[in-house]
Structures are given as C-alpha cells and as structure tokens.
Amino acid sequence: TTYPDDSLFRDTAGAVGNDQAGSLRLKFSANPGPLQLQADYQLIGQHGDSLELAREYEDLFLIPPASPDDTHRWWDLTHEISSSDSTLVTQRLDRLHLSWAGNKTVVRFGRQAVSWGNGLIYNPMDFFNPFDPAAVDTEYKVGDDMLYGQYLLDSGNDLQFVSVQRRDDDGDVTRDVSSTAIKLHGFGLDREYDLLVAEHFDQAMLGAGGVLNVGESVVRGDLVLTDTDDEWVTSLVVNWSYSWVWGGHNVSGVAEYFFNGFGLRQDDYRLDKIAASDELIGRIQRGELFTLGRHYLGASLQVEVTPLLNISPNLFYNLGDNSALAQVILQWDLAQDWQVLGALNLPLGPPGTEYGGLEAGQDDLNLGTGPGLFAQIAFYF
Numbered sequence: 001t002t003y004p005d006d007s008l009f010r011d012t013a014g015a016v017g018n019d020q021a022g023s024l025r026l027k028f029s030a031n032p033g034p035l036q037l038q039a040d041y042q043l044i045g046q047h048g049d050s051l052e053l054a055r056e057y058e059d060l061f062l063i064p065p066a067s068p069d070d071t072h073r074w075w076d077l078t079h080e081i082s083s084s085d086s087t088l089v090t091q092r093l094d095r096l097h098l099s100w101a102g103n104k105t106v107v108r109f110g111r112q113a114v115s116w117g118n119g120l121i122y123n124p125m126d127f128f129n130p131f132d133p134a135a136v137d138t139e140y141k142v143g144d145d146m147l148y149g150q151y152l153l154d155s156g157n158d159l160q161f162v163s164v165q166r167r168d169d170d171g172d173v174t175r176d177v178s179s180t181a182i183k184l185h186g187f188g189l190d191r192e193y194d195l196l197v198a199e200h201f202d203q204a205m206l207g208a209g210g211v212l213n214v215g216e217s218v219v220r221g222d223l224v225l226t227d228t229d230d231e232w233v234t235s236l237v238v239n240w241s242y243s244w245v246w247g248g249h250n251v252s253g254v255a256e257y258f259f260n261g262f263g264l265r266q267d268d269y270r271l272d273k274i275a276a277s278d279e280l281i282g283r284i285q286r287g288e289l290f291t292l293g294r295h296y297l298g299a300s301l302q303v304e305v306t307p308l309l310n311i312s313p314n315l316f317y318n319l320g321d322n323s324a325l326a327q328v329i330l331q332w333d334l335a336q337d338w339q340v341l342g343a344l345n346l347p348l349g350p351p352g353t354e355y356g357g358l359e360a361g362q363d364d365l366n367l368g369t370g371p372g373l374f375a376q377i378a379f380y381f
Helices: 049-056 271-276 278-285
Strands: 019-030 035-048 078-083 087-101 105-112 144-152 158-164 179-188 191-200 203-214 217-227 232-246 249-259 295-306 309-318 323-335 338-348 372-379
Touching (some): 271 278
Antiparallel strands (some): 158 179, 179 191, 203 217, 217 232, 295 309, 338 372
C-alpha cells in the first residue's frame, strides 16, 4: 500500500507499506446419521506495517482490527500465540457447530456464518459480519456464535431463525448486544421475496426484498427499516445484473445503487462530525457498515478471459463527495489444487473526501492511502 505525502499514516508506515501473511485452515467434519459436527481450525501469521498502524491508531474508529477478535463474541475461541509491534500469530476456531437435518428442518448450534439479503456489492440486510464491498478474498465469512434454524414449508417457501449471543464491553452476555431474527423466503408469480423481522443490538428491524426477471436481466433489491432511539432509519439497495457473450468471452455485469440511511447527509466528512454520529460509528466498529455517506453507486464486470482466468474491474462511487475506489481483481486457477488472487486498488478523489482521504485535523494531513496491490496464492489439500 502506498501513502501520499499528505497522509498521516506515512509517518508510521513510510511511503510504501508492506504486509505479508499466511493462513492455514484445517476443516474437520463428522456425520453420524442426521447429526453433523463441523470444526474449522485457523493458524494465522501476519507481519507488516498494517499491524503497526492498527496499534498506533487503535483509537481511530476507521482503522479495522488487525485480525479477527472474539472479545465481544459469546465464546472466546481465539488464542494469541505471539505478538510484537509488526508481527502477530494467532490460532482460532472459525467454525464449531453441531447440526441436525431432517426432511424439512435444519438446526445448527455453535460458531457458524449466515448470509442474508439481495445486495451484490452493498448489503444492508446482511448484518451478520458482512464482507467489505472491496474485499478480495471472500471465501470464508467470519463466524458468530448462534442458534440457527430453517423449516421448509410444503409450498417450497422456508422460514429461517437466527439468535446470536454476544458480550458487552464488560464481558457480560446481555440482550442489549444480541440479535434475534426471523426471515421468510418465498416464491410467487415467478418471483422470489424475503420478509425480515429482527431485534439487533436492542433495536427493532423490518426488512423486505425480492428478485425478479426483467427481460433477460435480473433485478434484486432490499429495503431495511431500523428503529433507533430517535427515529426509523431507512436503508435501501437495488441492483441490475446481466450476462452476455462479448468477443467470444462470457461476461457478467452488475450495476447497484445503495442508500445508507445511517450515513452523513452532506459531503463534509470531518472526523468530529463522524464521531458525533453514534449510530454510524457503532456499525462501522462492529463491521456492519463500510461507508460514511448516504448515496453510492457500485459497478462490476466479470470477464472470463479463459475458463481458468477471470478478471473483474469494479468501481465504488460516493455520489455525495464524488470520490471513488477503482479496483481490478484477477482470479486464476493455476492448477487442480492451486488458485491465485490478485487485486489493484486505486483511490480517486481530493483530500477531505471518503476515498481521497479524510482530514486528520492536524498539520493539513489526511487519512488517505494511494494505490495498493494485493496478491494471494492458495493451495487445497
């Protein structure tokens, strides 16, 4: 990752920050009859400048944690093996659940992951550890400790239930930081629809979404209402996707609009204004939201250069301050059990904007980054 001359992070990381990481995931499962036990062990080693930045600016709410943390999860399944200013080695159980499956019923208890919603880039209905829209490696979503149930109705519709237990800042398991949700997924008139009722961090949530065909394209969307202490807050996502053959190559395209009801109403993203928005900050710190403004456009293309090589140019555009993040992702199946991921990230926008770098409030510095490069190779065995 590069840092421009006016970036506050340059004092710690220099003009170019480098990070190296390795991860081993061992997956265990047992299936005695209708029961299944699933356990995924992770060993993660990290070294580089981002760890120093995370520690140097740990009070800055916009800096993501260096590694998954179980401080607020029901079970502490993460153990720090060794740590220094620029190195961290941890081991953890990312999945640990027992499930039972019948003809119409599935019940799972333990650490697991669940994904809801119809957003393809931004996803307000997926409030259980969603991926950052700009995340490159999205193979494994971080799990939560929950009870999950699904019941299949005779009509083909299904009901899903989720109860997530968490710990507050004092380490106590309380209702104030838990989540309980019921979602109906149904079919009708050649359309799919979702209806959601939830209580999340002691706030009521209502949601509705659906999927329908428009000609040869697909339109998806979700509307989510959250009852905060002051008012009902609306968030919305709607997208259009279409696939075609272009010059002999398969191509899939997505265009998406996202309205973040918790975002700032204006394009003046000063840190004091962001810090004053408790609802926004809380969701950023919990990893539920990754945007500061209210109106966003996202666009993505997936081009199949060959059956084993895909290239995806992406754009994340803030309509409020006219800043953007341009991204190109490469996915290459190198061999039968090998995969290469690569990404180039290019922030666009002047200082004082979300992607150009927020004003740091000292010495005309900002919290900006320059172009960055990511590469990963994975082996499955």
